[in-house]
Amino acid sequence: MATLLHVKTSLFGENGQSAQLAKSFVDKWKVENPGAVVIERDLAKDPAPHLDAFRVTALNTPSEARDAEQAAVVEYADALLAEVKAADTLVIGLPMYNFNIPSQLKSWFDHLARAGVTFQYTEQGPVGMIEDKPVYLVATRGGLYAEQGQDFQVDFVKQFLGFIGLKDTRVVLAEGLAMDSHRDLSLEKARAAFQ
Numbered sequence: 111m112a113t114l115l116h117v118k119t120s121l122f123g124e125n126g127q128s129a130q131l132a133k134s135f136v137d138k139w140k141v142e143n144p145g146a147v148v149i150e151r152d153l154a155k156d157p158a159p160h161l162d163a164f165r166v167t168a169l170n171t172p173s174e175a176r177d178a179e180q181a182a183v184v185e186y187a188d189a190l191l192a193e194v195k196a197a198d199t200l201v202i203g204l205p206m207y208n209f210n211i212p213s214q215l216k217s218w219f220d221h222l223a224r225a226g227v228t229f230q231y232t233e234q235g236p237v238g239m240i241e242d243k244p245v246y247l248v249a250t251r252g253g254l255y256a257e258q259g260q261d262f263q264v265d266f267v268k269q270f271l272g273f274i275g276l277k278d279t280r281v282v283l284a285e286g287l288a289m290d291s292h293r294d295l296s297l298e299k300a301r302a303a304f305q
Contacts (some may be wrong), residue, residue: 112146115197128250132203153214206251228274238275252288
């Protein structure tokens with residue numbers, strides 16, 4: 111049975127442009143995969159904690175040496191990772207805030223990036239350990255950045271995902287959404303990608 115992981119990050123919930131476009135993707139995917147499972151991870155409503163010294167230490171402490179609090183941190187990170195591994199496809203709603211990704215998404219990434227678990231260092235450089243699968247990035251932004259050399263959103267996410275093994279990233283971009291001259295056409299083009 112096919113499984114989709116839908117990662118939500120819009121601070122505006124279902125009213126966010128990235129959320130609405132990602133929902134269009136999910137709806138189409140469900141029609142194409144009847145009876146499939148959709149896992150939702152809403153990082154705006156239920157954010158992953160930001161890393162601090164305690165969490166980093168817990169994630170790097172050998173299992174036999176962890177205390178109960180450290181074990182709880184690892185259990186939480188393992189649950190996030192299990193959702194990624196269980197999915198055949200991922201879709202990530204990816205709004206741009208202040209030139210970059212939502213901090214909640216960065217915190218989720220920080221719980222996924224674990225040496226010896228999701229990546230390893232080799233003589234040839236780092237190698238991702240998560241089995242590759244399609245990841246759709248539904249990226250939205252108010253301004254125009256793609257052609258300006260100022261895309262610190264999509265490029266960063268693609269680099270991170272590739273680092274842990276998810277290299278099959280596919281981008282649906284809607285930009286200029288705060289500009290009357292671009293908004294409607296940009297949204298129309300993004301929606302067309304799901305038809």
